[in-house]
Amino acid sequence: MQAATSQSVTNTDGRNTLRPRKVRESSFELMRIIAMIMVLSVHADFLVDGVPTGADITDHPALALTRITWESVCIVCVNIFVMISGWFGIHPTVRGFCHLMFQVVFYLWGIFLVELALGHATVTWHSIKMCLLLERANWFVIAYIGLYLLAPVVNAFIEKASERTLRHVIICFFIFEVTFGWCGSAVFIQSGYSTLSFIGLYLFARYLHLYGERFSRHGLAIYCVSTLCTVGLFILTQKLDITLISATSYVSPLVITGAAGMILWCSTWHFGTKPLINFRRVPYSCGLLPYAHSFPPDSTACTGAVSRNIGTDGRHTGPLRHLSGLCGNRPATAVALGIDFPVVQAESYFGTL
Numbered sequence: 001m002q003a004a005t006s007q008s009v010t011n012t013d014g015r016n017t018l019r020p021r022k023v024r025e026s027s028f029e030l031m032r033i034i035a036m037i038m039v040l041s042v043h044a045d046f047l048v049d050g051v052p053t054g055a056d057i058t059d060h061p062a063l064a065l066t067r068i069t070w071e072s073v074c075i076v077c078v079n080i081f082v083m084i085s086g087w088f089g090i091h092p093t094v095r096g097f098c099h100l101m102f103q104v105v106f107y108l109w110g111i112f113l114v115e116l117a118l119g120h121a122t123v124t125w126h127s128i129k130m131c132l133l134l135e136r137a138n139w140f141v142i143a144y145i146g147l148y149l150l151a152p153v154v155n156a157f158i159e160k161a162s163e164r165t166l167r168h169v170i171i172c173f174f175i176f177e178v179t180f181g182w183c184g185s186a187v188f189i190q191s192g193y194s195t196l197s198f199i200g201l202y203l204f205a206r207y208l209h210l211y212g213e214r215f216s217r218h219g220l221a222i223y224c225v226s227t228l229c230t231v232g233l234f235i236l237t238q239k240l241d242i243t244l245i246s247a248t249s250y251v252s253p254l255v256i257t258g259a260a261g262m263i264l265w266c267s268t269w270h271f272g273t274k275p276l277i278n279f280r281r282v283p284y285s286c287g288l289l290p291y292a293h294s295f296p297p298d299s300t301a302c303t304g305a306v307s308r309n310i311g312t313d314g315r316h317t318g319p320l321r322h323l324s325g326l327c328g329n330r331p332a333t334a335v336a337l338g339i340d341f342p343v344v345q346a347e348s349y350f351g352t353l
Contacts, residue, residue: 025088026271027266027267027269027270027271028084028087028088028266030266030269030271031080031084031262031263031266032081032084035077035080035081035084036077038073038074038075038076038077038080039074039077039078041070041074042071042074042075042077045067045070045071045074046067046071046248049067051238052064052067052068052238053238054238054239054240054241057235057238057239058239065231065235068231068234068235069227069231071234071248072227072228072230072231072234072247072248073227075230075248075250075255075258076223076226076227076255076258076259076262078140078192078250079192079201079250079255079256079258079259080259080262080263082144082147082198082201082202082205083201083202083204083205083259083260083263084205084263085147085202085205086201086202086203086204086205086206086209087205087206087208087209087263087267088209089151089155089206090147090148090151090155090202091151091155092148092149092151092152097148097149100145100148101145104133104141108130108131108133108138109131112127112130112131136193139190139193139194140193142195143193143194143195143197143198144195144198146195146198147195147198147199147202150195150199151202154199154202154203158203158206158210163210163211166203166207166211167207167211169203170200170203170204170207173200173203174200174204174253174256177189177197177200177251178251178252178253181197181251182245182246182249182251182252182253183244183245184244189251191246191249191250191251192249192250192251193250197250197251201256201259204256204260205260205263208260208263208264209267212264215264216264216265216267216268217268218261218264219260219261219262219263219264219265219266219267219268220261220265221261222257222258222260222261222264222265223258223261223262223265224261225261226254226255226257226258226261227254227258229254230247230248230252230254230255230258233247233252233254234247234248
């Protein structure tokens with residue numbers, strides 16, 4: 001897994017030409033791994049025990065606040081993945097596209113065939129559609145493929161546009177997305193589950209890389225403030241039963257700024273080009289695991305699969321139950337469940353529950 005930086009050359013007219021060059025960026029490789037863990041944790045929190053309600057916050061404030069905080073800390077994960085691509089720039093090639101599709105096919109069909117061999121899956125039209133990326137549950141892969149194919153057009157705009165033009169386009173885009181996408185009226189934005197949203201994040205990250213160096217030292221503060229505000233907004237919306245917006249939506253301005261803060265903070269890590277850890281042994285395709293099948297549209301089936309790793313008392317009973325038992329806290333439970341979860345998801349997609 002290697003991050004490719006793009007050398008930015010400023011022309012006499014103030015525009016930027018991107019020249020890709022391969023340089024190892026261990027800080028962003030580490031950020032990818034952190035984002036992977038965040039994805040697993042997000043999948044293991046609200047999905048397992050449900051979204052905390054206003055009554056939960058009143059009756060069990062400590063537990064509810066812990067869960068809400070953990071979700072708010074990790075919900076930036078998907079946006080981080082997309083913004084890392086925007087930070088360095090995607091430079092599509094036929095070979096690169098084939099490599100991406102090979103990883104997708106490998107995990108989609110690989111998990112299905114393993115589950116089929118173990119007797120945990122059956123061949124159905126739904127399972128075939130899942131493996132062919134014809135179900136909305138694979139939204140991340142589909143949206144990212146769209147971004148990959150449109151990257152040359154987006155890159156051409158970035159190279160030709162001045163800093164002022166690029167800044168105004170990004171501001172207008174997010175005003176539009178937050179106004180209509182966050183409230184759900186613009187269905188084509190799909191609350192961030194779309195290529196259009198990914199393009200906005202890509203432009204934002206590219207702008208921060210080219211012109212946002214002065215904000216880098218504030219990255220951690222931006223992330224922490226955004227996370228705390230997400231926690232507060234979540235509690236407020238649940239207590240007041242406000243359903244118009246979701247505090248943990250991918251198009252929430254707080255989630256977007258939180259992801260930007262993490263990216264800016266990561267850019268200040270100085271590991272050099274020599275890996276702090278041998279990240280090359282951790283394939284980038286691991287990031288596809290949580291999205292290889294995403295969540296099934298049938299929530300009842302998903303609950304049935306999760307119940308195999310969750311006891312009737314609500315405690316984790318999966319293969320890594322001892323991790324959560326020894327640590328005795330929500331983050332450990334989330335991580336333990338998250339590590340076990342790809343198998344559980346595979347059962348929920350392809351099995352008869």
